[in-house]
Amino acid sequence: xxxxxxxxxxxxxxxxxxxxxxxxxxxxxxxxxxxxxxxxxxxxxxxxxxxxxxxxxxxxxxxxxxxxxxxxxxxxxxxxxxxxxxxxxxxxxxxxxxxxxxxxxxxxxxxxxxxxxxxxxxxxxxxxxxxxxxxxxxxxxxxxxxxxxxxxxxxxxxxxxxxxxxxxxxxxxxxxxxxxxxxxxxxxxxxxxxxxxxxxxxxxxxxxxxxxxxxxxxxxxxxxxxxxxxxxxxxxxxxxxxxxxxxxxxxxxxxxxxxxxxxxxxxxxxxxxxxxxxxxxxxxxxxxxxxxxxxxxxxxxxxxxxxxxxxxxxxxxxxxxxxxxxxxxxxxxxxxxxxxxxxxxxxxxxxxxxxxxxxxxxxxxxxxxxxxxxxxxxxxxxxxxxxxxxxxxxxxxxxxxxxxxxxxxxxxxxxxxxxxxxxxxxxxxxxxxxxxxxxxxxxxxxxxxxxxxxxxxxxxxxxxxxxxxxxxxxxxxxxxxxxxxx
Numbered sequence: 001x002x003x004x005x006x007x008x009x010x011x012x013x014x015x016x017x018x019x020x021x022x023x024x025x026x027x028x029x030x031x032x033x034x035x036x037x038x039x040x041x042x043x044x045x046x047x048x049x050x051x052x053x054x055x056x057x058x059x060x061x062x063x064x065x066x067x068x069x070x071x072x073x074x075x076x077x078x079x080x081x082x083x084x085x086x087x088x089x090x091x092x093x094x095x096x097x098x099x100x101x102x103x104x105x106x107x108x109x110x111x112x113x114x115x116x117x118x119x120x121x122x123x124x125x126x127x128x129x130x131x132x133x134x135x136x137x138x139x140x141x142x143x144x145x146x147x148x149x150x151x152x153x154x155x156x157x158x159x160x161x162x163x164x165x166x167x168x169x170x171x172x173x174x175x176x177x178x179x180x181x182x183x184x185x186x187x188x189x190x191x192x193x194x195x196x197x198x199x200x201x202x203x204x205x206x207x208x209x210x211x212x213x214x215x216x217x218x219x220x221x222x223x224x225x226x227x228x229x230x231x232x233x234x235x236x237x238x239x240x241x242x243x244x245x246x247x248x249x250x251x252x253x254x255x256x257x258x259x260x261x262x263x264x265x266x267x268x269x270x271x272x273x274x275x276x277x278x279x280x281x282x283x284x285x286x287x288x289x290x291x292x293x294x295x296x297x298x299x300x301x302x303x304x305x306x307x308x309x310x311x312x313x314x315x316x317x318x319x320x321x322x323x324x325x326x327x328x329x330x331x332x333x334x335x336x337x338x339x340x341x342x343x344x345x346x347x348x349x350x351x352x353x354x355x356x357x358x359x360x361x362x363x364x365x366x367x368x369x370x371x372x373x374x375x376x377x378x379x380x381x382x383x384x385x386x387x388x389x390x391x392x393x394x395x396x397x398x399x400x401x402x403x404x405x406x407x408x409x410x411x412x413x414x415x416x417x418x419x420x421x422x423x424x425x426x427x428x429x430x431x432x433x434x435x436x437x438x439x440x441x442x443x444x445x446x447x448x449x450x451x452x453x454x455x456x457x458x459x460x461x462x463x464x465x466x467x468x469x470x471x472x473x474x475x476x477x478x479x480x481x482x483x484x485x486x
Contacts, residue, residue: 004216004223006267007274009207012214018227022048022195024483025215025228027202027268028235030058031178032450032472034185036233036433036480038124041192043484045230049189050200050217052263056186057179059237059261059422059451060472064139065170065177066149067473068456068466072115077146078164081132085164087111092161093152097467099459101281106456109431110474117474118168124188126181127171136295138317139465143171150464154315155393167466181469200224202267205232205275205446212275212445231483233433234448235476238423239266240285249282249425255325256287256419261451264422268452272427276443277435281454282425286463287325288318289348289412289419298398300336301380305329307363307373309380312392314399322460325414333366334410335359335377337402344410348418353411362407377402424460426453433479447479 002014024040026033029051041047069075071090078085091111095102110117122128133144140147149167151157170177170184190196199219206214206225214227239245240259245266247254273279298314304327311323324332333353344350354365363373383390384401411417427435427448434442449455455471457463 004204005274006204006270009205009212009275010216012206012208015206015225017225019224020048021227022046023228023230024233024480025050025226026233026235026480027215028058028237028450029056029186029196030235030237030450030472031060031182031185031469032476033058033233033235034182034189035473035476036235036449036483037189037194038185038192039477039480040233040484041189041194043481045484047194048226049194049196050202050215050226051196051198052201054198056182057262058182059264060469061179061182062260062262063178063469064175064465065172065181066139066167066466066469067121068149068166068464068470069114069118069168070164070166071111074164075115075118075168077128077130077132077168080130081146083164085166086162089161089164090114090166093157094456096157096160097150097459097462097464098456099462101284101454101458103454103458105431106475110456110470113474114470117477120477121473125184128168129171132165136298138290139175139177140169141174143173145169145171149466151315151319151462153395155312155395158395167464202236202271205271207275210444212443230485231445231447233479233483234268234272234427234435234446234452235450236268236452237261237264238426238451239269240264240422242266246423250285250423252283252325253285253421253423255330255414256421257415258418258420259422260420261422264451268448269426272435272446272448272452275435275446276437277446278428278438279426280428281458284424284458284460285421286318286322286424286457286460287419287421288321289350289417290317296340296342297334297336299340299400299402300334301377301402303333303335303373303376305331307368307376309376309392312389312394314394316464318463318465319461321419322463324412325419330415331411331413334412335362335402336408336410337404338406339404340402341408350417351411352408354409356407357405359407362409366409422451424451424454424457426451429453429475431478432482433475434482447483449475449479
């Protein structure tokens with residue numbers, strides 16, 4: 001009997017009996033898998049969806065339920081709030097947020113079709129209140145829809161694309177809208193006739209004549225063989241819980257202590273590589289210590305252990321955090337004056353490292369060399385009074401001098417403080433969801449989307465809240481349609 005392995009497809013010729021037969025097999029029942037299954041079924045394919053847990057969810061179900069949408073003049077919520085968001089600005093921001101890892105074809109396709117995708121989500125039953133919540137927020141605390149969820153209004157992005165808020169959150173009171181979002185998509189998938197099999201762990205793909213034609217799964221301690229005549233869609237998440245893969249591809253994440261996800265062990269990526277797919281940008285990851293918000297803390301100044309600034313603090317909290325992790329010494333400090341300080345919540349694990357009536361006193365309490373941090377703050381305050389930040393281009397009204405003592409330095413330690421993180425690298429896919437090999441050609445019969453791929457949120461330094469769910473739901477749909485096309 002042939003070996004069943006994540007690292008190479010099982011030969012169809014060695015399958016003695018097919019336990020299940022379908023047109024399209026989808027692996028993973030988060031938002032990505034649900035959207036892939038819905039589109040494949042709506043295209044007329046017989047669809048089976050296999051989930052290793054006992055129900056739907058995945059990392060999507062643990063999220064805030066926020067989807068990044070814009071362009072075309074704006075969504076109903078954007079237009080009602082007075083934002084005219086052009087497709088050109090939307091695409092330009094997506095490309096800038098992708099940085100050196102950008103997939104321009106995906107940005108352009110999503111930029112052109114995002115409004116139609118938003119309508120599709122609403123047609124599945126995803127509810128939106130439609131209102132705008134101004135200010136800087138992690139997620140809406142109420143059931144508001146539209147928020148600023150990235151670095152749109154901060155340099156350098158605001159000079160590349162006209163700013164507009166684009167985070168659209170499901171109507172849900174409080175944080176954690178990902179679970180009701182997945183519930184809506186699950187109901188739509190089941191209503192579309194998708195057959196769901198839970199407690200089913202993928203063990204290997206199956207190939208016939210160079211084409212992926214099925215998957216081996218483990219159900220009730222039994223190895224089962226699934227024939228998928230049209231194709232297999234991988235929707236299995238990233239690899240944040242696979243320490244071996246992290247050490248090989250993304251070792252910087254070991255600076256951090258709070259991985260987030262749901263059994264994101266790289267299974268889909270390994271299956272795809274074994275079938276001839278290419279994994280790209282595997283070193284990329286998202287991280288944030290979001291409890292540096294409330295908004296008043298954005299008026300503060302971040303410095304490294306040498307007392308040097310490294311970022312314009314008015315940008316997205318994930319960009320601030322990702323740039324912080326690049327700094328030496330395993331920690332950074334957030335400097336605030338009496339006018340802008342508020343106590344971080346206990347679960348943020350952010351401590352007060354130094355206080356003083358002057359910045360020189362804070363500098364001494366932190367054990368920094370005299371004339372380092374105090375010089376940084378002297379330079380910052382002098383120019384902030386003039387409404388300028390010549391070093392990092394922080395903008396008013398968030399740019400303001402910190403000169404109302406007493407002063408405080410909050411310590412954000414990468415290991416001890418709450419820095420959540422997840423991986424961004426994964427399989428290289430086309431804008432249609434086809435898994436691509438090292439030669440750029442599709443692997444026949446194999447499709448993928450979501451965090452097991454490198455998608456819209458490709459660069460940790462440019463991440464915006466809502467990009468992962470936008471990528472998962474939209475390109476999950478494309479993968480499902482392409483798979484159903486046979």
